[in-house]
Each structure stands twice: as C-alpha cells, then as structure tokens.
Amino acid sequence: MTANPPSDPNAGHTIRSWLLTTDHKRIAVLYLVSVTFFFLIGGAAAGLVRADLLTPEGDLLTNEGYNRAFTLHGVIMVWFFLIPSIPNVFGNFLIPLMIGARDLAFPRLNLLSWYVYVLGGLFTLIVLLVGGVDTGWTFYTPLSSMFSNGHVVLVAAAVFIVGFSSILTGLNFIVTIHKLRAPGMGWGRMPLFVWSHYATSIILVLATPVLSITLVLIAAERLFGLGIFDPASGGDPLLFQHLFWFYSHPAVYIMVLPALGVISELVAAAARKPVFGYSFVAGSSIAIAIIGFFVWGHHMFVSGQSMYASAVFSFLSLAVAVPSGIKVYNWTATLYKGNILLDPPFLFAMSFIGLFVVGGLTGIALAMLSIDVHVHDTYFVVAHFHYIMVGGTISAYFGALHFWWPKMFGRMYPLTWGRITAATIFFGFNLTFFPQFILGFLGMPRRYHVYAPEFQTLHVLSSAGSTLLGFAYLLPFVYLGYSLVAGKRASANPWGARGLEWTVPSPPPKHNFVEIPTVTGRPYDYPIDKEDSR
Amino acid sequence: MSQDLPRLKEPYSTRGQQREADMLGVYLFLASEIMLFGGLFAVIFVAHYLHPEEFIAASKKMHVAIGAANTMILLTSSALVAIAVKAARSGHARPVSLCLALSALLGVAFLGLKAYEYWSEYQEGLLPLPGLHTDFASPGEHLFMNIYLVATSLHALHLTIGIAVLGLFAWLVHSRRVKLPAGATATETAATYWHLVDIIWIFLFPVLYLAR
Ligand code: HEM
Ligand SMILES: [Cu+2]
Numbered sequence: 001m002t003a004n005p006p007s008d009p010n011a012g013h014t015i016r017s018w019l020l021t022t023d024h025k026r027i028a029v030l031y032l033v034s035v036t037f038f039f040l041i042g043g044a045a046a047g048l049v050r051a052d053l054l055t056p057e058g059d060l061l062t063n064e065g066y067n068r069a070f071t072l073h074g075v076i077m078v079w080f081f082l083i084p085s086i087p088n089v090f091g092n093f094l095i096p097l098m099i100g101a102r103d104l105a106f107p108r109l110n111l112l113s114w115y116v117y118v119l120g121g122l123f124t125l126i127v128l129l130v131g132g133v134d135t136g137w138t139f140y141t142p143l144s145s146m147f148s149n150g151h152v153v154l155v156a157a158a159v160f161i162v163g164f165s166s167i168l169t170g171l172n173f174i175v176t177i178h179k180l181r182a183p184g185m186g187w188g189r190m191p192l193f194v195w196s197h198y199a200t201s202i203i204l205v206l207a208t209p210v211l212s213i214t215l216v217l218i219a220a221e222r223l224f225g226l227g228i229f230d231p232a233s234g235g236d237p238l239l240f241q242h243l244f245w246f247y248s249h250p251a252v253y254i255m256v257l258p259a260l261g262v263i264s265e266l267v268a269a270a271a272r273k274p275v276f277g278y279s280f281v282a283g284s285s286i287a288i289a290i291i292g293f294f295v296w297g298h299h300m301f302v303s304g305q306s307m308y309a310s311a312v313f314s315f316l317s318l319a320v321a322v323p324s325g326i327k328v329y330n331w332t333a334t335l336y337k338g339n340i341l342l343d344p345p346f347l348f349a350m351s352f353i354g355l356f357v358v359g360g361l362t363g364i365a366l367a368m369l370s371i372d373v374h375v376h377d378t379y380f381v382v383a384h385f386h387y388i389m390v391g392g393t394i395s396a397y398f399g400a401l402h403f404w405w406p407k408m409f410g411r412m413y414p415l416t417w418g419r420i421t422a423a424t425i426f427f428g429f430n431l432t433f434f435p436q437f438i439l440g441f442l443g444m445p446r447r448y449h450v451y452a453p454e455f456q457t458l459h460v461l462s463s464a465g466s467t468l469l470g471f472a473y474l475l476p477f478v479y480l481g482y483s484l485v486a487g488k489r490a491s492a493n494p495w496g497a498r499g500l501e502w503t504v505p506s507p508p509p510k511h512n513f514v515e516i517p518t519v520t521g522r523p524y525d526y527p528i529d530k531e532d533s534r
Numbered sequence: 535m536s537q538d539l540p541r542l543k544e545p546y547s548t549r550g551q552q553r554e555a556d557m558l559g560v561y562l563f564l565a566s567e568i569m570l571f572g573g574l575f576a577v578i579f580v581a582h583y584l585h586p587e588e589f590i591a592a593s594k595k596m597h598v599a600i601g602a603a604n605t606m607i608l609l610t611s612s613a614l615v616a617i618a619v620k621a622a623r624s625g626h627a628r629p630v631s632l633c634l635a636l637s638a639l640l641g642v643a644f645l646g647l648k649a650y651e652y653w654s655e656y657q658e659g660l661l662p663l664p665g666l667h668t669d670f671a672s673p674g675e676h677l678f679m680n681i682y683l684v685a686t687s688l689h690a691l692h693l694t695i696g697i698a699v700l701g702l703f704a705w706l707v708h709s710r711r712v713k714l715p716a717g718a719t720a721t722e723t724a725a726t727y728w729h730l731v732d733i734i735w736i737f738l739f740p741v742l743y744l745a746r
Binding site: 022096101102103104105106107109167170171172174175176178179180205206207208209210212213214216217220224225226227228231232233234235236239242243246516 | 544545546547551554555558559562563565566567569570571572573574576577580581584585588662663664672673674675676677678680681683684688
C-alpha cells in the first residue's frame with residue numbers, strides 16, 4: 001500500500017480535506033456536526049414554545065410568533081434532524097463497515113448529498129431570518145396556499161431540497177447493500193442495523209418524491225395561482241392531505257426504523273446473546289416499510305374522507321402494530337437470561353423500549369376511529385408522536401452515539417456520565433410529555449397558545465420537564481467533547497461486541513479493511529471469547 | 535486493451551460488480567422519478583373522477599395534432615438513443631455521437647412545438663396563469679388547465695435536462711473524452727434517463743389529450 005499523496009482530498013486534517021472528502025466515515029462526521037446544529041436550533045424553538053405555554057394567556061409571544069415558533073420547531077426537527085440523523089450519521093459510518101465494504105457504492109454522490117442537505121439547511125436559516133412560517137409542519141392547504149403570510153414557498157423549497165438529499169442517500173444505501181457485501185455475507189447474515197436501513201431506504205426513495213411533487217404543487221398554487229387544491233377552481237384541499245400523508249406516514253417510519261435497527265444492535269451487545277428470532281426482526285422492518293405505505297388515511301379520520309376509507313385505514317393501521325410488536329417481544333426475549341452490562345448504550349436502549357411501547361400503544365388507540373374522533377388534534381396526539389419520535393428516535397440516536405463513539409473517534413468517555421445522562425433524559429422526557437396525554441384527554445387542542453386556566457398546572461409540569469430534558473440533551477456535549485481531547489484510547493472492541501465494525505481499529509483506517517473479510521458465521525455469534533471482552 | 539475497459543473505482547473489486555451497481559443506481563433514481571410523476575398522475579385521476587364531464591370538455595380543447603406530433607418526435611428520438619447504446623457497446627463512436635445529437639435536436643423540436651402550443655392556448659384564453667385573460671366554462675375545466683400546465687411544464691423541465699445530458703454525451707463521445715466501449719455504461723445511463731422522459735410523456739399524452 002502506498003501512502004496518500006498530499007493532494008488526496010481524503011488525507012490530512014485541513015478544511016479542504018474535510019470538505020472534499022469522499023470517505024463515508026468523514027461524511028458521517030460532517031453530518032454529525034450539521035444535524036447537531038439543527039437539533040440545537042429546533043430545540044431553541046421548542047424552548048420558546050414551552051416558555052410561552054407557562055401562562056394561560058401566552059404572554060411571551062404574539063399569536064403569529066407562537067405559530068412561527070412551533071412551525072419552525074416541527075420543520076427543523078422533522079426534516080433536518082429526525083429524518084437524517086440516524087441514517088446519515090450512523091448509517092453512513094457503519095453500513096460499509098458492517099457489510100465489509102471499503103465505502104458506499106457512490107462515494108461522490110454521498111458527498112453531494114451532504115452538500116444538498118446543507119443547501120436545504122441554508123434555505124431554512126434564511127426563512128428563519130426573514131421571519132418564518134406559520135402553517136405547521138404539515139403545510140395544510142388552504143392555509144399554506146392562500147392565507148398564510150409566512151414564507152411558504154421558501155420553506156417548501158428548503159424541504160424539497162433536503163428531500164433530494166434523502167433520495168440520494170437512500171439510493172446509495174440500497175445499491176451498497178445489494179452489491180458490496182463481503183464474500184459470505186448473505187442476506188441472512190446481515191446485521192439488523194443494515195436490514196433496518198435497507199427498509200428505510202426503500203421508503204426514502206419511493207415516498208420522498210411524492211412529498212416533492214406535493215411541495216411543487218403548493219408552490220405553483222402560491223406563486224402562479226395554479227389552484228390544484230383550491231375549490232374555487234375545482235380543486236380539492238383533501239387531495240393535499242392525501243398526498244402529504246402518503247409521504248408523511250411512511251416518513252414517520254423513516255424516523256423510527258433506523259432507531260429499531262440501532263436498538264437491536266445495542267440489545268444484543270448488552271445481553272451478549274444472539275438476537276432472538278433474527279429473521280423475524282429483519283423481516284418485520286420490511287413489513288413495517290410496506291404496510292406503512294397503506295395507512296396514511298388514519299391522519300384524516302375527521303377530515304371528511306369517506307367512512308369506508310376510514311374503516312379500512314383503521315384496520316391497516318392496527319396491522320402495523322404486529323411487526324412493531326415482534327421487535328419488542330424479540331428484544332425482551334433476547335435480554336432474558338442475558339449477561340447484561342449496565343453501560344450507557346444499554347440504558348438508552350431500555351429507555352427507547354419503554355418510550356416506544358407507550359408511543360406505539362397510544363398509536364393503536366389513535367388508530368381506533370372512535371378514540372381518534374375524541375382526541376384528534378389535541379395534546380394527546382402531540383404526546384403520542386413525541387413519545388415515538390422524540391422519546392424513541394432520540395434515545396436510539398443517543399444510544400448509537402454512546403455505543404459507536406469509541407469506534408468513530410477512538411476515545412472512551414466517562415461511562416458514569418453517560419449513565420446519568422440516560423437516566424435524566426428518561427425522567428425529563430416523561431415529565432415533559434406524560435402530562436400532555438392528560439391535557440389532550442381533557443380536551444386541550446394542539447397548536448393553541450392561549451388556553452383555559454385549569455390546564456395550567458399540567459402545562460407548567462410539562463415546561464419544567466422540558467427544561468430538565470433540554471439540560472440533559474446538552475450534557476453529552478460536555479463529556480463527549482472532553483473525551484475527544486482527554487479520553488483514554490479506545491480498543492478495537494471496547495464493548496466486547498460482535499460485528500465486522502469491531503474487528504477494525506478505532507477509528508477505522510481510511511479504507512476500512514486491509515483485506516476484505518470473508519464472513520463465515522451468523523451475526524450475533526455470542527457468547528464471545530473471554531479475551532475479547534472487557 | 536485495458537483502455538477499452540471502464541476505470542475500476544474505489545469501493546468495487548470487479549468491473550461487473552461496478553457496472554451492476556451503476557445500473558441499479560440509475561434504476562432506483564428512475565423509480566423515484568416515476569413516483570414523482572406518480573403523484574401527479576394520482577392528482578389527474580382524482581380530478582378526473584371528481585369532474586368527469588368537465589374534464590372531457592377541457593381535454594377536447596387541447597391541440598391533439600401538436601401532442602401527437604410531439605409523441606412521434608419523442609418515440610423517434612428514443613429509437614435513436616437505443617441505437618446509440620447498441621453502437622456504444624460495440625465501440626463505434628461516430629454513430630453514437632450522431633444519434634445522441636439528433637435525439638437532442640428532436641428534443642429541442644419538441645420544446646419548440648410545446649412553446650407554440652402554449653402560445654396558441656394563451657391566445658385562445660386557455661392558459662390559467664394569473665393576469666392572463668381566460669374564459670373557462672367551469673371550475674373543472676380551470677382545474678384541468680391548471681394540472682395540464684403543471685404536468686407539461688414539469689415534463690418540459692425534465693426534457694430540458696435530458697437534452698443537456700444527451701448533448702453533453704454527444705460531445706464527450708465525439709471529442710473522445712469518453713472512450714468507447716469503456717464509456718458504454720455512462721452512455722446507457724443517459725439513454726435510460728431519456729427513455730424515462732419519453733415514457734412519462736407517453737402516459738401524459740393520452741391522459742391529458744385523449745381523455746374521453
Ligand atoms: C412507529 C412510529 C410512529 C411514529 C414516528 C408516529 C408519528 C406520528 C406523528 C408525527 C403524528 C402526528 C401527525 C400530525 O402532526 O398531525 C402521528 C399521529 C397519529 N399516529 Fe402515529 N406514529 C407512530 C406509530 C403509530 C402507530 C403504530 C399507529 C397506529 C397503529 C399510529 C397512529 C397514529 C394516528 C391514528 C395518528 C393521528 C392522530 C390524529 O391526528 O388524530 N402511529 N403519529
Ligand atoms: Cu401515520
């Protein structure tokens with residue numbers, strides 16, 4: 001092997017070497033920095049919303065200001081954090097390592113996809129600077145197409161652009177998983193993390209364009225008056241909701257499937273046992289992806305769609321619960337009689353399972369027509385999707401961060417701090433969102449900034465929880481940052497885990513493997529030899 | 535002989551693997567493009583279902599002759615592109631650049647005809663842009679023209695990109711910057727994109743012009 005010539009954009013530590021890199025591991029780090037940035041902005045908007053809701057009159061913000069704060073919160077968190085977070089950071093970093101490849105199939109496309117993400121992000125920042133949007137992250141017409149006085153077209157452009165980045169990433173993952181698996185790594189030997197990213201990528205490639213066309217139609221309506229959703233010119237506002245949710249329900253699985261993949265890895269490593277029912281867990285990812293395309297109508301039970309459609313959508317939504325349930329049962333079975341280590345990644349995984357179950361069960365409740373009619377567009381829904389997406393996905397994201405951090409940066413962090421953070425996040429999270437179930441059940445509508453005084457206690461509890469939660473989210477900056485400068489060096493396999501990524505040094509060398517490995521066994525081939533473990 | 539083979543890029547270990555990956559990537563990209571227009575077709579079908587009579591009435595005002603001519607133009611260009619791919623695989627540069635350039639020209643002809651069609655529609659009061667004089671018999675007809683304009687202009691945008699790509703490849707092959715048959719996969723990629731643009735039109739044409 002020859003050394004990299006100095007002009008190689010992947011070599012060295014110059015800014016140029018980072019901005020022109022085609023190494024999937026470096027691109028993952030670029031994403032880590034950028035999604036963290038948007039997480040902070042989205043979080044600040046959330047803080048503003050919660051502060052405003054401390055009093056029933058909402059003294060902090062104007063009506064308009066409140067609408068803009070929660071809209072930016074939603075738009076940024078969904079498209080600039082939740083959707084790209086796990087796939088683009090950990091998927092990018094790990095998929096080639098886990099399947100024994102030197103890189104993704106299209107390294108330059110991968111870099112392009114980051115630039116596209118940044119461009120979309122710039123648009124969002126511009127929207128933020130010029131005053132924001134007030135439509136909510138769902139952009140319902142006719143508010144978005146006719147009445148909103150925010151910058152709908154700009155924000156639609158931002159989301160359109162970032163969608164393009166998702167499509168490119170999904171495409172890259174699918175091709176990589178199909179064509180670059182190491183010899184011996186059959187489909188039945190792929191880590192579950194890779195399976196779940198495969199399922200996610202299918203949704204990214206097939207659902208995102210439908211969102212793109214929907215955004216094009218809104219922009220056309222606002223800019224040129226081409227009223228496709230406008231009843232005055234024969235259009236239909238319900239059509240917008242169908243198109244939007246055809247993407248956005250699968251999109252919630254874009255956010256959660258990678259998280260499910262992460263948890264399978266963490267649970268197996270923590271229990272030091274093979275994942276129970278491997279092929280069911282793998283298959284359930286695909287099942288979720290497929291069924292997820294047929295349930296969008298459960299967001300429209302009270303929109304005036306036909307009753308028969310609602311009944312069918314209700315039934316199909318319940319069907320989604322089956323593969324999700326399979327995962328939870330199989331993780332539990334994996335942990336049973338496991339030799340469990342209470343490391344931070346495991347605590348985050350436990351936190352994920354708890355929150356995911358609450359979110360999933362309330363999802364089933366919402367999928368029942370009769371319940372949804374009562375709590376639709378109340379805080380019950382807000383709590384439901386925050387349990388899944390914020391509680392679930394972000395726990396998994398932090399779990400992944402704590403599990404693969406030593407691999408990514410070659411340094412250990414103080415484990416106790418990780419444990420404290422995991423516990424504080426779990427507690428802060430429940431304090432923030434559990435009161436919202438009650439609020440919703442009592443009838444507090446979502447997206448309102450003035451409310452009846454009797455709701456105040458619950459809102460104050462929720463705001464207090466969010467303060468704690470926000471504080472806990474910031475903790476890792478301290479000790480992970482500290483580990484980068486003063487952490488002790490990580491070995492190749494600090495957790496004693498299985499998987500090809502643990503067979504290479506931490507951090508992995510540029511080309512990942514000196515020689516492409518040949519896979520001979522099944523994944524999660526625990527227990528592991530004594531001398532490998534800590 | 536080795537310059538006849540495509541350059542083997544970083545993550546791959548064989549050229550066959552690389553070629554398969556390239557083609558899979560292209561097909562996935564096209565699948566996502568199909569979903570993009572799929573959303574639009576869904577809109578067309580729903581709107582048609584909601585306003586059946588008005589849609590037929592509106593569709594009758596389309597310039598079927600121009601649409602049909604444009605269909606023929608695209609079909610011819612697709613055939614030329616297919617010939618170019620065959621020639622590229624067997625390493626003949628001249629027919630490749632010729633066929634690609636001709637197809638790009640046919641694409642330009644399509645756009646020219648389309649522009650003329652928009653112009654006529656504008657004069658007949660059929661173009662639904664704000665500020666233009668229009669007289670629609672019904673909201674359904676207005677909706678039809680809205681969809682027509684969005685769908686055809688999005689298609690025209692894709693066609694423009696296709697023309698640029700074909701033109702670029704014609705020039706690259708002509709100037710030997712892309713060597714054949716090494717660059718055959720790349721040529722095939724461009725060609726496949728062009729076929730997609732063609733296929734989308736083949737669906738748009740009956741749905742918009744012949745809806746009766
Ligand atoms: C697995 C991950 C899930 C995620 C990330 C998720 C996310 C979401 C989100 C974001 C919303 C609110 C949309 C809005 O802004 O209006 C929502 C609402 C809803 N979810 Fe979930 N959900 C998940 C699972 C489920 C499941 C398993 C079901 C049913 C079996 C379900 C049923 C519903 C229903 C019926 C609503 C609509 C409530 C209403 O607006 O009245 N969800 N979900
Ligand atoms: Cu849904």
